[in-house]
Amino acid sequence: FQALSYERLQAALSDLFGLTLSQGGLMNLLQRTQKHFRSGRDEAVSTLRRATVVASDETGVRIEGSNAYHWVFHSAEAVVHQASPTRGAVVVREMMDGHRPAVWISDRYTAQQGHAVAHQTCLAHLARDVAYAVETSDDPVPWRLQLWLRSVFALAEHVTDLAASTLAAKRRNLDRQLGAILATPSRCDLTRDLQAKIGRARNQLLVFLAHPGAVEPTNNGSERLLRPSVVQRKVTNGYRAMWAAEGEAAIRTVVDTARLTGASPFRTILKTVGA
Structure with a gap:
């Protein structure tokens, strides 16, 4: 979650705790841990599909050596991150699964148009x-x-x-x-x-x-939620495997949704992994 590369994470664990772990060992730890976040992500998606106001945005990322995208969708009660190989409208349709909110907030990109009764352009x-x-x-x-x-x-x-x-x-x-x-x-x-x-x-x-108070005139909220993913991209140059991109999206979904109620990222991660 802190956007550390494998090499820096190795160094941090060694310096702080005296732990010596290989990069392969770290990868196995992360892969095993990610399953704990699936139910929380599914719950956030379910909440999003009941929202009356939804905002979305996306940013480019490299996954398995190819250009891909990190999407974010959020409402007042949920934040959902999604890794996808495409920037097309199919990502939005699959995420919403037929749900049509009252208002959608986004920029003027065509793929993010036409998914709600009304649209607020950023x-x-x-x-x-x-x-x-x-x-x-x-x-x-x-x-x-x-x-x-x-x-x-x-x-x-x-x-x-x-x-x-x-x-x-x-x-x-x-x-x-x-x-x-x-x-x-x-x-x-x-x-x-x-x-x-x-x-x-x-x-x-x-x-x-x-919709006073319920709809923002800008999509700055989505851009703020995407900023850590942009930092991650610059630090690591992307993901070696799709499971890593999907796993981080699930973690960020659970953490950012919990943040809406004031929960800290560290406590949310500990609680989820220990459940």
Whole structure:
């Protein structure tokens, strides 16, 4: 869980406890231990398949010398990590097993679209695209989009303090403002591409206002949950076998789900292994 390579784990066990273990011995220990996390992972998956709001994201990883992906799905009650050789929508369909949440939160990647009644596009991703356009173009449209996004983020900070009627009125006002910005003519190719991109996602930008406190305007939660896997990738350069990738995903599933209730990773791992 601490993203130690076999070599560093050998050194740590030797320095701290005087234990001398081969890398093959460490591998056997990890492989035997992973079975204890299967039931916890299955429970988290079952909880996820009942959630009304689900967020997802993925990052690249090397497994058995080939390009693969580490996915994460999470709700208010569960976090599920999944190792997969593909980035396709089949991963989402298999994970949800027919369950269709009320809202899905993700970026604009096609494979993560169409899995819920409504979709909240990550506004942080769009904000980065808009910031790039502001820096590289003299066109005023990206600047207006940046101001619009700032208004949305400011509203998001107080979304639980406002009445439903107030949020509905503010949503209509923001949508009118966005419509005017998207309709503004421009001779800048970057601006037109940005307008088209945001226009395609227009009905997915303010969904969080209809679900105050339950839906986030960004997918930063998924990115935070993926960050340890990115560190793991940089430290170890990937996994030698699929069982290792699947085993770590199961451990992270159990630990991250327990964290939602305040449990520490170390105590969760001890409790699971000792069960």
